[in-house]
Amino acid sequence: MAHGKRSPAFYWLAILFGLFVLFLYGPVIVIAVLSFQGPEGGLTFPMHGFSTHWFHQLFAGQSIGDISGAFGRSLKLGLVVMVITTIASFLAGLGFRSRFKGASAIFYIAIASLIVPSVVISLGIGAMFELLKIDRTWITSALGAQLTWTLPFGLLIMFAAFNRFNKSYEEAARGLGASSLRVIWEIVLPILAPSLLGVALFGFTLSYDELSRTSQAAGALNTLPLELQAMQTNATTPVIYALGTLTTLLSFTVIGLALALAIFLKRRRARHGSDAVKTA
Amino acid sequence: MSQPDLNNTMATPETRRRVSGPFWSVLSTPRIAPYLQVMPITAVFLVFFLIPVILVVVISFFDYQTYDILIPDFTLMNYQDVFSSSVTYETYWTTAKLSLIVWAVTLVLGFTLSYFLAFHVRSRSRQVVLLLLCTIPFWTSNEIRMISWIPLLGRDGVVNTVLQTMGIVKQPLEWLLYSKFAVVLGYVHLYTVFMIVPIFNSMMRIDKSLIEAAVDSGAKGWQVVLNIILPLSKSGLAIGSIFVISIVMGDFVTVNVLGGGQVASIGKVIVTDLSSLQFPPAAAESMVLLAFVIILIAALVKIVDIRKEL
Numbered sequence A: 001m002a003h004g005k006r007s008p009a010f011y012w013l014a015i016l017f018g019l020f021v022l023f024l025y026g027p028v029i030v031i032a033v034l035s036f037q038g039p040e041g042g043l044t045f046p047m048h049g050f051s052t053h054w055f056h057q058l059f060a061g062q063s064i065g066d067i068s069g070a071f072g073r074s075l076k077l078g079l080v081v082m083v084i085t086t087i088a089s090f091l092a093g094l095g096f097r098s099r100f101k102g103a104s105a106i107f108y109i110a111i112a113s114l115i116v117p118s119v120v121i122s123l124g125i126g127a128m129f130e131l132l133k134i135d136r137t138w139i140t141s142a143l144g145a146q147l148t149w150t151l152p153f154g155l156l157i158m159f160a161a162f163n164r165f166n167k168s169y170e171e172a173a174r175g176l177g178a179s180s181l182r183v184i185w186e187i188v189l190p191i192l193a194p195s196l197l198g199v200a201l202f203g204f205t206l207s208y209d210e211l212s213r214t215s216q217a218a219g220a221l222n223t224l225p226l227e228l229q230a231m232q233t234n235a236t237t238p239v240i241y242a243l244g245t246l247t248t249l250l251s252f253t254v255i256g257l258a259l260a261l262a263i264f265l266k267r268r269r270a271r272h273g274s275d276a277v278k279t280a
Numbered sequence B: 001m002s003q004p005d006l007n008n009t010m011a012t013p014e015t016r017r018r019v020s021g022p023f024w025s026v027l028s029t030p031r032i033a034p035y036l037q038v039m040p041i042t043a044v045f046l047v048f049f050l051i052p053v054i055l056v057v058v059i060s061f062f063d064y065q066t067y068d069i070l071i072p073d074f075t076l077m078n079y080q081d082v083f084s085s086s087v088t089y090e091t092y093w094t095t096a097k098l099s100l101i102v103w104a105v106t107l108v109l110g111f112t113l114s115y116f117l118a119f120h121v122r123s124r125s126r127q128v129v130l131l132l133l134c135t136i137p138f139w140t141s142n143e144i145r146m147i148s149w150i151p152l153l154g155r156d157g158v159v160n161t162v163l164q165t166m167g168i169v170k171q172p173l174e175w176l177l178y179s180k181f182a183v184v185l186g187y188v189h190l191y192t193v194f195m196i197v198p199i200f201n202s203m204m205r206i207d208k209s210l211i212e213a214a215v216d217s218g219a220k221g222w223q224v225v226l227n228i229i230l231p232l233s234k235s236g237l238a239i240g241s242i243f244v245i246s247i248v249m250g251d252f253v254t255v256n257v258l259g260g261g262q263v264a265s266i267g268k269v270i271v272t273d274l275s276s277l278q279f280p281p282a283a284a285e286s287m288v289l290l291a292f293v294i295i296l297i298a299a300l301v302k303i304v305d306i307r308k309e310l
Helices: A008-036 A055-058 A065-097 A103-115 A120-129 A141-163 A165-177 A180-208 A224-233 A239-272 A273-280 B014-018 B022-028 B033-059 B075-082 B086-120 B125-141 B142-147 B156-166 B180-204 B208-216 B220-230 B236-248 B253-259 B267-273 B279-301
Strands: none
Touching: A008 A239, A008 B142, A008 B208, A008 B220, A055 A180, A055 A239, A055 B022, A055 B208, A065 A141, A065 A180, A065 A224, A103 A141, A103 B033, A103 B220, A103 B236, A120 A141, A120 B033, A120 B125, A120 B236, A120 B267, A120 B279, A141 A180, A141 B033, A141 B156, A180 B125, A180 B253, A224 A239, A224 B142, A224 B253, A239 B086, A239 B236, A239 B267, B075 B279, B086 B125, B086 B220, B086 B236, B086 B267, B086 B279, B125 B180, B180 B220, B180 B236, B180 B253, B220 B236, B236 B267, B236 B279, B253 B267, B267 B279
8 A cells, every 4th residue: 555556545544535625615616706707796606797897896895894994904903813812822821831730631621622512602602791781892802802813723733733842952941050941941932833823823824714703703893704794695796705805815815825935934944954953 | 030049040041031131031931831822712702602601501591572582590491492493402412413424425425535645555645635626625615515415406406407308207306405305515624624533543553564464364355454454543533523513503504505494403403593683492402412412522632632643
């Protein structure tokens, strides 16, 4: 299996894999094409001409809700979630390296937070704010709701990273007299940079697209996914495809930047690296 | 902090402490530091996960009225309403069936694709690229990914047009969109990645010499898969199953977009209650859902120790 000629199974599996990738990306490509419908065009094929009419409509936006407001909120919320998720997960990852009371309790709470159905968490947060007579807003209750989704992912990534982390570099630095803070800053952080980048990517993208947990927690002003949901129920024009294309493009840009940065970090290490780089 | 005894502090934590002042020294005391480091994450889970979920338990026993949405009380009324309605049982039955189908499809698909990636793709970098190809859509909007099925599956959609042009069907197929079929398709589209990643991860830990030994002893390809790879990737299969089942059981978004009011789900019942501000009945429904999910997961967790998998 591992040597010599390809077995026939390889080709069947490769075809299946190819079909799966088509299945994953095909639909999004279809709406990307449809978002360039001519002004007369409808929600499905055939294409009636080719134009950027629906993108203009999106920005002219009288009939459609508060797209730019929702977009702005989602972007800001995504960045805040990203920063909090990265810092909190990194710190927790450091903490979990030593034994302390309650470690496994916290770990299982994090796992539970990931798999308790989103609608239950959203309802609980909504009810909590209702009982405390605090208005639910996108930057308070919705922020908290999204963190219950992004932090477990962040923590799991940090666990995986620290499991592969070779402590002897740290000990060497300590032995040479570096302070704890300096060890973290000059040894731990650079080695873990790619993993932290991964945490940040999860933090931003999962927040930017989150709907289920945010739904009961966002309050009066919608985030972009909530706005999209409202639009979707009475969409009659390809304007929703235009919005879909743009927001997917933004996601791809963010993912692309993260991957490019990861490759850059890897290459830079390969060039300047000592042995320390091989561990991460 | 007490002044460290300089004679006895060689190479102990105290030596380090002096370097960067009293504040940091408290933070980096080996015994206290971990507590401080996990504090932020614990605080978030406490305030936005534990307390809310406990609150849902409490509220499920509350009373409610049209203009007073939460009246503290201890009543079993909400649970009685849940269990006395035939709609409840139908909804649970539908949701359980959908979950089972989606679980089976994503499991087989996830296992097969992971097997291809782990054992048939030979270069490490190609594996990474192909795995990324599977995960990138996970970082884009689920909603858009659901909506993008509509022009494909609709009455005048791409699939129907192709089928009619090829003469396979005369009338457009109505069950393609706003149907259980569409919902299952949507789930498979969105959540197979939750199977692929953990299963691939388990498979990459399988000692390749085991497989070589089996092949050398004359095992056929399918015997290797069935007797070696399948049992050794069971923890990945379990983790993926936990993800897929808990997401599908509680889902209300996919059911809405691709079910178009034709498909019921527990999550949707809860959200409908909430849209009319009926918190206590929604809470009771949530508790039943949660119990259902916990039972299923408890069965799966027996198979796997999650922390060892990372």
